[in-house]
Amino acid sequence: MTPSISPPRTGKVFEDALSALEGIQDGARIMVSGFGLCGNPEALISAVLDSGVRNLTVIANNTGNLGKGLALWLRAGIVSRAICTYLGNNHDIHELMAKGALEVEIVPQGTFVERMRCAGAGIPAFFTPTGVGTVVAEGKEVMEFDGKPALLERALSADFAFIRAHTADPFGNVRFWRTARNFAPIMATAAKITIAEADNLVPIGAMDPDDVHLPGIFVQRVLEVRDHENPFEYKMTRPREC
């Protein structure tokens, strides 16, 4: 076996965020990485506003915070449905909900990420003990395993996943930085088209095989964006000891 492999040919690298959105349409289901504003793909979020698409379903942990991140989409009125886990400090989403302008599905965070992981892994449904005996259980099948009840939860997939990467190569291999990793590698598996917005584009082979956080099979498009705002939500510090 002596394969004549020439890995560099990939065609995945896009020059700017708007062109990376090629094929996006009204009504698209879009996963966006980030825990609050930490790990947001900022350029892709902005480019969606420029693209003019609307009636979006957004799948994201918080759907924006403090008027930033995905709150920009909420303010522009281009989101009709949100699947998320926590809305605290996202005043824009509360306003839209109060007006009845937005349908919101709230999911426990572990179930949220597991539903996406299952979509990516070809698992159509799974049972979880989380939410048994709560409003989350309403309308869901319950089954007992070893005497403990669990809820049947379905896989959650999307048309696009926008993820923030620290480093990416042209094949789409990705490394993340600290807690900016959060939902990104899971969302990448669950969407038809995953776009990685990376702080740094590095050459093929720059990452050791053991150090790739997200293999390029899950990333269809790569975009280098060197400058990000990376806003703080709560900047906390401690005094220096003398």
Place this chain on the structure above:
Amino acid sequence: MTPSISPPRTGKVFEDALSALEGIQDGARIMVSGFGLCGNPEALISAVLDSGVRNLTVIANNTGNLGKGLALWLRAGIVSRAICTYLGNNHDIHELMAKGALEVEIVPQGTFVERMRCAGAGIPAFFTPTGVGTVVAEGKEVMEFDGKPALLERALSADFAFIRAHTADPFGNVRFWRTARNFAPIMATAAKITIAEADNLVPIGAMDPDDVHLPGIFVQRVLEVRDHENPFEYKMTRPREC
């Protein structure tokens, strides 16, 4: 928030393989990492022979190959049940099966690892399309999702997981080397006591947080073993170009 954290106190490091097995008993369910002989925790496998335990249930992809690895347990007659995916080249297991001395459950490899992953993740059961319409489906619940049938599969857990690591620190953080990773990080989540047999024990803090393959929460015991046989199963090479 200024926690006075003193991470080095862990008590997880054991001096030799036999003492790392503390508490093992006849009838134990043991997961052992490795794809064939690649990624076997060799010292722990040997120590089990010395410990005198028997009537074991072994959960491992191949349960040994070519008379090595877990085949040593089979030859010693200390295994009464094996859960595995592939038996090719493992003549010892064929011999025991022919004699009726061993109960063998064969599981598709993706289902095998997903069952362990679910045990580790608190998911009691999941649906998979793999095995529909085959003998694997016998006796299992089938449900349709989006018109496609899937089988209900149960989580698979164990008393012990023995895993082979490249590097470990005293808290049990682990890095693997190349394809020796295979089932190890998943088995580690699915067992009550996971023992990492590492080629190198490094100090706390030697691994960057982003580079830990398996966080120490999943590893209860750590053992440094510098020398391993690491047998080849099929040593293939190609000619050097001139």
Place this chain on the structure above:
Amino acid sequence: MPFSQEEMAQKAALEIPPNSIVNLGIGLPTLVANYLLPDHGVWLHSENGILGMGPYPYEGEEDPQLINAGKQTVTIVPGGSTFDSALSFTMIRGGHVDLVLLGAMQVSMTGDLANWAIPGGRVMGIGGAMDLASGAKRTIAMMNHVSRDGSPKLLAECDFPLTAKGVVSRVITDLAILDPVGDGFRLVELAPGVTLDALRAATGAPILEG
């Protein structure tokens, strides 16, 4: 005199076994980090993807991409690790976290926890609360004993939407430490100067002694 918030946090810190892995919820439980015993080997888990969360950073060393689940800037201790949310909830839901300390709105005598929604109030969302409450090896609730209008929050049955059923093993309030035991709350410790009668009057379920 009821326990102060700091005293409640100190009491909670005593519940943490050596070498254990602990998740501290947002609010009151966050204070517990200040009272962890030195050389105790406690590792803090944050569900957004840290095991081995450290203190707030020194000024000038804040990293917006290194936060806790309350979205505050934090650090990582030596030996700490970062990971994705699926693995983080594998830790939580899989029972690998030894102890979860959560703020509570209501706790019932059967250990039901309500801490994510007030009927008729703004929906803040669930976040990791349901997974944390039901997944940990042990769940302890921290809360004021009564609400601002004086109505009891330790009840025979919760009337707020539940977070999880039968998960709370201990409640630390400003008036007392109590264990939900099914037919009431068993008293573990009374705050200094609080009488048993006052505790009973402030509690919506039987108080059991001894």
Place this chain on the structure above:
Amino acid sequence: MPFSQEEMAQKAALEIPPNSIVNLGIGLPTLVANYLLPDHGVWLHSENGILGMGPYPYEGEEDPQLINAGKQTVTIVPGGSTFDSALSFTMIRGGHVDLVLLGAMQVSMTGDLANWAIPGGRVMGIGGAMDLASGAKRTIAMMNHVSRDGSPKLLAECDFPLTAKGVVSRVITDLAILDPVGDGFRLVELAPGVTLDALRAATGAPILEG
């Protein structure tokens, strides 16, 4: 003259679209790696945990901890990655692998595949075969057209234990390339010198032309 094994591998290589991710089963499909087109951007997946599997190592550079699913020593190409088995089967079962080439014992005209067990024979196990056959975007089977005793292996219905139902979209044999289309096998290409009558005689299901 039927196709040789090398010619079958060459034909299979032509089925691989540029820039695709391919898993080659053990046996005949392994040969296909020799015929991948240069600059084609094909990435090989090995279910034991490699994306970007490279050729066998040079002598002296073999690493016993770097093997393929056939347990042979291999290498990793630049840009390749290693990962655990759960992520590897996420790739497979989740439909992220573009093409799987598998050896087959029997294939039915409805696309059923049997390749893991012979009735009454030694049980070799399933390995990744069931996940690979049913999970890939496209599954192609490679096999000799008839068994050693001359009996057909392309059948109306398989009588060996199934690996997966209705998954095979194309079969490459030493006599022909055919597509299972439900009521028979549609002929795509006949090996040079093989007559349609000979093909029909060697096949346990209708052959459809055009």
